[in-house]
Structure formats: structure tokens, C-alpha cells
Amino acid sequence: MILEATNITKHFGGLKAVNGVDLRIVPASIHSIIGPNGAGKTTLFNLITGAITPAAGTVMFDGVDITGWSPERLAKIGLARTFQRTSVFRNLSVLENIALAIRSREGLSRSIWQSVRSEEAIAAEAMEILGRVRLRGYENSKAGALAHGYQRALDIAIGLALKPKLILMDEPLAGMSRGDRETVAALITSLRSALGVTIVVVEHDVSMVMRLSDRITVMQHGQVIADAPPAEIRDNEAVRKAYLHGSFAT
Ligand SMILES: Nc1ncnc2c1ncn2[C@@H]1O[C@H](COP(=O)(O)OP(=O)(O)O)[C@@H](O)[C@H]1O
Ligand SMILES: [Mg+2]
Numbered sequence: 001m002i003l004e005a006t007n008i009t010k011h012f013g014g015l016k017a018v019n020g021v022d023l024r025i026v027p028a029s030i031h032s033i034i035g036p037n038g039a040g041k042t043t044l045f046n047l048i049t050g051a052i053t054p055a056a057g058t059v060m061f062d063g064v065d066i067t068g069w070s071p072e073r074l075a076k077i078g079l080a081r082t083f084q085r086t087s088v089f090r091n092l093s094v095l096e097n098i099a100l101a102i103r104s105r106e107g108l109s110r111s112i113w114q115s116v117r118s119e120e121a122i123a124a125e126a127m128e129i130l131g132r133v134r135l136r137g138y139e140n141s142k143a144g145a146l147a148h149g150y151q152r153a154l155d156i157a158i159g160l161a162l163k164p165k166l167i168l169m170d171e172p173l174a175g176m177s178r179g180d181r182e183t184v185a186a187l188i189t190s191l192r193s194a195l196g197v198t199i200v201v202v203e204h205d206v207s208m209v210m211r212l213s214d215r216i217t218v219m220q221h222g223q224v225i226a227d228a229p230p231a232e233i234r235d236n237e238a239v240r241k242a243y244l245h246g247s248f249a250t
Contacts, residue, residue, distance in 0.1 A: 001060075002027040002166055002198050008047050008057035017043045019222035021057070025166070030192055030199045032209045035219035036242055041202045044219070045168050049081045050074050062165065075105070078165035082155045082172060090144025094135060094154055097143050098126035101161035126161070132194065133157040133187055149180030153187060160191070166198040173205055181205060185212055206243070210234065218242065 003025040010018045018040045025031050033041050046052045048059055050071045058067045061079055071081075088097050099122050106117065130136050133153040138146065143154055152172055159167045172188065173181045185208055192199055203209050209216060210230045218226040218233060220242045226233055233239055 001025060002062055003048070003200070004060040005044075005048060006058050006060075008044065008054050008059065010043055010047055010052065010055055016222045018047060018054075021219070021222070021224055023048075023217060023224070023227075025198060025200060026214070027165075027198055028192060028196045029214040030188065030201065030212055032201045032203055032213040032216045033219060034203060034206060034209055034216060035225075039219040040222040041219055042170055043222075045081065045170055045202065049079065049168060075162050075164075078163065079168075080159045080162040080164035080166070081168040082159045082170065088143040088151055088154050088158065090142065092143055093140050094130065094143055094146070095123065095126050095139040097154060098129055098157055098161050099123060101158045102126060105162050129157050129160055132160065132191065134183075147180075149176050149183055152176065152180075152184050156184075156187065156191070160195075160197075164197060166200065168200045168202075170202045171204065172201060173203055173208060181208060188212060 001024045003023065005021065005023040008018055008021045008023070021044055023044070033044065035041055043052070047054045050069050050073070053068045058065060060066070061077065064077065066074060066077070066079070089100070092100070102122050102125055127136065127139065130139055133156055135150060135153055135157060138150060143151065146154065156169070156172065169188070173184055176184065188199055188201065189212065191197055201212070213230055215227070215229055216233045217224055218239050225238045225242060226236045228236070
């Protein structure tokens with residue numbers, strides 16, 4: 001397992017936002033986390049990625065106990081995330097956004113005898129990343145002027161600039177048109193095959209999740225109610241019950 005969370009728990013007052021969650025992620029897999037609004041998915045991401053500290057439980061990443069580590073320290077050992085709301089700097093160009101992320105990675109790992117790389121070298125790496133997320137040609141556009149789908153691709157590019165082994169994406173397809181969702185989903189699949197990066201996704205579009213994922217964890221009321229490959233999740237009675245209004249029709 002590249003990530004193994006055991007008994008992760010966080011309560012907000014009387015609310016059991018995440019309550020004894022276990023999560024096991026196979027290396028180089030696409031693993032989705034689904035569940036109704038308020039199920040605790042984002043909180044679980046926050047607990048794994050160091051935004052908040054669990055009250056109980058442990059998180060192992062690549063054999064290291066990372067429980068309670070800061071996001072900066074996690075980025076250094078290859079664990080990155082994207083956010084539910086886009087985190088791009090809207091007034092900077094696409095290229096500048098990636099260059100900033102690369103510099104922040106180098107700032108994390110640089111030792112005193114390494115010199116800072118040239119602007120040209122950083123721009124070249126940024127262009128390579130932009131190629132991977134199919135944003136070449138947009139490098140000089142202002143990030144804030146990009147269409148929504150392209151902004152999500154830029155979010156993913158910023159995550160990739162940290163050279164992660166594992167990247168957690170919180171609703172990368174949210175608010176996008178059908179066509180854009182297909183594009184970003186294809187992008188996620190291609191990143192896994194091209195880079196071998198492990199991808200953990202929170203996503204609402206269940207039919208997309210079914211096609212995209214190797215394995216799916218379903219949360220409800222802060223707990224895991226199912227954890228299985230897509231075909232088994234589709235047939236799971238508890239999961240069907242958790243989704244009202246027929247939104248689980250695939
Ligand atoms: N910082 C916080 N303080 C208090 N309650 C919170 C906080 N963050 C999340 N919650 C609550 O925890 C529950 C789980 O939220 P969240 O993890 O965002 O769910 P999801 O991402 O599955 O929609 C919700 O009831 C939410 O209102
Ligand atoms: Mg959420």
C-alpha cells in the first residue's frame with residue numbers, strides 16, 4: 001500500500017465528521033472516494049494532507065508514519081493535493097503559476113550547496129508539465145481568463161509540479177460541462193499511465209467515477225460504508241440507500 005490510514009477520527013463539537021475511517025490505497029491506482037454531501041470526504045482529505053490533525057488514528061505513506069505532518073513536509077516526500085475550489089493565481093499567467101509551484105518544490109528540497117536553477121530551466125520544465133495537461137498554447141494567458149475546464153487542468157499541473165508519488169484531488173470535475181469533465185477525466189487516466197502517479201479523487205459524478213476508478217470507497221456520516229471495485233459498488237445495497245433521488249443511476 002502506498003497510503004494506509006487507520007481509524008482516522010475528527011469530531012467538530014458533537015459532529016462526527018470523520019469517525020474511525022480506514023483507507024488503503026494501492027500504488028499507481030486511481031481510487032475514488034464518494035458519498036453524499038457532508039459525508040466527511042473533504043475532512044478526510046484535510047486529515048491526510050495535514051491541513052488539520054486527526055484526534056485519533058494513524059496515516060502511513062510509503063512506509064512512513066506521516067500522522068500530523070504539515071502540508072509542506074508532506075509535499076517534500078511526494079504527497080500533494082488539489083483543492084475543491086481552484087487554487088490558481090488568477091492574475092498570473094499559466095506559465096507563471098507552474099513556475100511558482102516548481103520554485104516552491106525546489107525551495108522545499110534545496111540544500112545549501114545547490115544553486116537555484118535558471119529561469120529558462122524552470123520555464124522549460126513548466127512547458128513540459130503544460131504539455132502533459134494539454135495546456136500548451138495557453139502559457140501566456142492569464143490564469144483567471146481560462147475557461148473553467150482549463151483552470152482545473154492548471155490546478156492538476158500545479159499539483160504535478162511538486163512531482164508527487166500520490167496526488168489527492170478534491171472534486172476535480174466540479175462545475176464543469178459534460179465535455180470538459182470527459183477531458184479532465186481522460187487527463188487523470190493518462191497521468192496515471194504516463195507517470196505512474198497514484199491518484200485519489202473525491203468526485204460527485206458517479207458514472208464518471210465508475211469508469212475512472214480501480215477502487216471506490218463510499219463514505220456516509222463520517223464512516224466508510226463500502227470499499228470495493230466499481231462493479232461491486234454498483235450492486236451494493238447500502239450504497240444505493242445512501243444516494244437518494246436516484247442520483248446513483250449509472
Ligand atoms: N471546520 C469545520 N468545523 C465544523 N464543522 C465542519 C468543519 N469542516 C467540516 N465540517 C462539517 O463536517 C461534515 C463533513 O464535511 P465535509 O468533510 O466537508 O463533507 P464532504 O466533503 O463529504 O461534503 C459536515 O457536516 C461539515 O459541515
Ligand atoms: Mg467536500
